[in-house]
Amino acid sequence: MGHDVDRVLPEVADEAGVTRCRLRMFEVAAPGGRTVRPAVLSGLSMLRYAGMAGTPSAADVRARIAAESPELLDVAMNLMLTQRPDGNLVVGDTHHYALTHDPFLDAETDALVLSQAARLLGVPDLTVRRRWTGVYASAEREFLVAAPHPTTRVVSVTSGIGMTTAFGLAPTVLDDLAGAPR
Template sequence: MLDTLGSADVVVIGAGIVGLAHAHEALERGLSVAVVERADRATGASVRNFGHACATAQAGDALRYGMAARATWTELADEAGFWLRRTGTVMVARAEDELAVLAEFAELRGEDQARMLTAGQVAERVPVGPDVVGGAWLPGDLRVDPRAAAPAIARHLAARGVAFHFATTAHTVEPGAVRTSRGVLKAGAIVLATGHDLDRHYPELAAEHAVRRCALRMLRVDAPGGAVIEPAVQTGYSLLRYAGFEACPSLSEVRERLTREHPELIGMGLNLMYTQRPDGTLTIGDTHAYDTTHDPFDDEELDRAVLAETAKLLGAGELTVRERWRGVYAAGREPFLVAAPAEGVRVAAVTSGIGMTTAFGLAPEVLDGLGLGAAGR
């Protein structure tokens, strides 16, 4: 007979950023909250990413969620005491068709969201190689240190009364209760926020929505010459990965050219970008591979490609690697998966790799769908 761990108005399964966003939102609504996490801390996508809340480049629900999340990120940084900067994003164009996409995007969005830059203005903001032809600045985007932000938010929520059950596996989910490896948690409502591990709980739901695991290759390197680089930096490859640019007529030209000139980089799903960590090193990447279960063997050619292309972007020589890792996130047909597999239970998954950007905007709608009232802010 399992012990009873207690009860809460809302039980959240998963202490990554999506789970923390739902715990925070429930707490703001005056509800009691418990969080179940199988590890003793967050170690998944929430700490392995660029720390880039890139709301501006989104579209549809993702844009709406990302814009709403900005205020919450800023408030939490002040309250929980983690590093956050409103540095914006510099989009670097290294071909005229990329510059055309950025000009079309700026025209669609307006100057408050995107401002065009000359090649010289790009070089004033970030180090670049000689092939830059211009770019754009997206001033509203945020950066955080993902390795510090998620743990700081968890500590902050715990200090406010959220009950965290770390190193505790959620075995079964049923209306009104979560049965765990340490006992039963009674719940008024349950939010399952396990990301790419959705199939561990609801395999048929994961299969229905074609949810797979996206594996990324990422590295941390020294900044050339100790450069201070405030904005996040993205490139023409990034234009192919963000829905906001799909409305730009010239995007097809960029896709066709990059596929023709660099089929190997397109084939590995390169999103050539980087952000600078508070310690001055750069997080660089990344490549994308999709499967339900990935082989455990990492191809060194992926890292070599990322390093070579990043050095070229920076106009630098060989980069000094400090760390390498495999990122992971849930990928599906749509950018978000919200489902009700049982009464009082919601699955909440960001299935597009933008959990840091959108989770705090998604959470209020999920809790509204559970009938838990409007946010008390």
């Protein structure tokens, strides 16, 4: 179903409180051919992911960012980066929530991500190779699994952690379907 649950089965999406999250990421040239291993998550990631956001120190991190750079919270930035096999870095990301997104992207938000990533890497600026815009279903709960019909399941990871959790969620859903009355 992905992020289209609100278009295909709006009643299921409404009940789960689904909206859409648009995020922005960039592929940039590694400064000076630098190798970055492993992936890097900044303090902003601590505010984004439930496993870290529930720790006692997360409130201190949020307070510090709110005092020093509130614009990072305004765009729900999660500053992280990882290196691709070709040496380029994938840098991101920001999050904007709406039922329908404006097709135009904000240059200031892009510049904010890139300046923060350059700062993290200790360089004055970065060379953007490509830009990426993604959309996913978002809701208060991390997972939406609904059964609008005995042999139908609506499944969406509604928190932006789909790539790391989908293979764990899938067997649970499939096992449930295997036991569903026909």
